[in-house]
Amino acid sequence: MRTLVLVAGHAIPHRFDRLDRDDGWYLKPFQSGEGPLYLDHVERGVAIAAQRTEALLVFAGGQTDSAAGPRSEGQGYWLAAEHHAWFGHPEVRERATTEEFSLDSFQNLLYGICRFREATGVYPHDMIAVGWKFKAARFDLHRRALRFPEARFRYEGVNDPATLEANLPFENARIALFERDPYGVTQEPAQKREARNAFRRQHGYRESCPELGALLAHRSTELFSGPLPWRQDSPSLRERE
Numbered sequence: 001m002r003t004l005v006l007v008a009g010h011a012i013p014h015r016f017d018r019l020d021r022d023d024g025w026y027l028k029p030f031q032s033g034e035g036p037l038y039l040d041h042v043e044r045g046v047a048i049a050a051q052r053t054e055a056l057l058v059f060a061g062g063q064t065d066s067a068a069g070p071r072s073e074g075q076g077y078w079l080a081a082e083h084h085a086w087f088g089h090p091e092v093r094e095r096a097t098t099e100e101f102s103l104d105s106f107q108n109l110l111y112g113i114c115r116f117r118e119a120t121g122v123y124p125h126d127m128i129a130v131g132w133k134f135k136a137a138r139f140d141l142h143r144r145a146l147r148f149p150e151a152r153f154r155y156e157g158v159n160d161p162a163t164l165e166a167n168l169p170f171e172n173a174r175i176a177l178f179e180r181d182p183y184g185v186t187q188e189p190a191q192k193r194e195a196r197n198a199f200r201r202q203h204g205y206r207e208s209c210p211e212l213g214a215l216l217a218h219r220s221t222e223l224f225s226g227p228l229p230w231r232q233d234s235p236s237l238r239e240r241e
Helices: 035-051 073-083 090-095 105-120 133-145 164-180 187-196 210-216 235-240
Strands: 003-008 055-060 096-099 126-132 153-159
Touching: 003 035, 003 105, 035 055, 035 073, 035 090, 035 126, 035 153, 055 073, 055 090, 055 105, 073 090, 073 096, 090 096, 096 105, 105 126, 105 133, 105 210, 126 133, 133 153, 133 164
Parallel strands: 003 055, 003 126, 055 096, 126 153
Antiparallel strands: none
């Protein structure tokens, strides 16, 4: 396995026979009209993984909604793909897994890498992240915070909500926050993560991904400067640097 295909979760399925409608999902009021669009993200992730036999598909997102019980966003997306018979690509099922602890977009990316390491024993050589089109800039900020090589990262924007214009001020504020706080360690993002952690789950990635222990423990707004495995495992990258 070389490629991480990461689908970032946004909500948890409620009824798998109604995923093409809002009432098939557990949605917050501001997510009205978005339910069917999440299914497009699931389908795009499957399609990308189907084109790359060396890819592991990871659906990422924690148990963020108490109304849904202990079903995570990542598990819900996996089950949505299963319900739809993997959109004509049943072979992807054997190369698909979930990440069930991330609570925001930065953690989607970092913990998705950790889950790849748990599942394959190595870190991804390259990554393709899948989600809203308007979140491309935010995910590039996360990539830079992780110091993952730009040439080995791609963001696949699938669609945008109908309320895009209303979302943009909030998105610009999140970008500004992550620019000054790349790892989300200050009070506001930390409290948001705590509020989303409905079942008080804790990951074990420090044990399963010891090479990232220092990064996972990093609690500064300064860019992490310690060693990272993807800065060492590619001769072509060393040659470019």
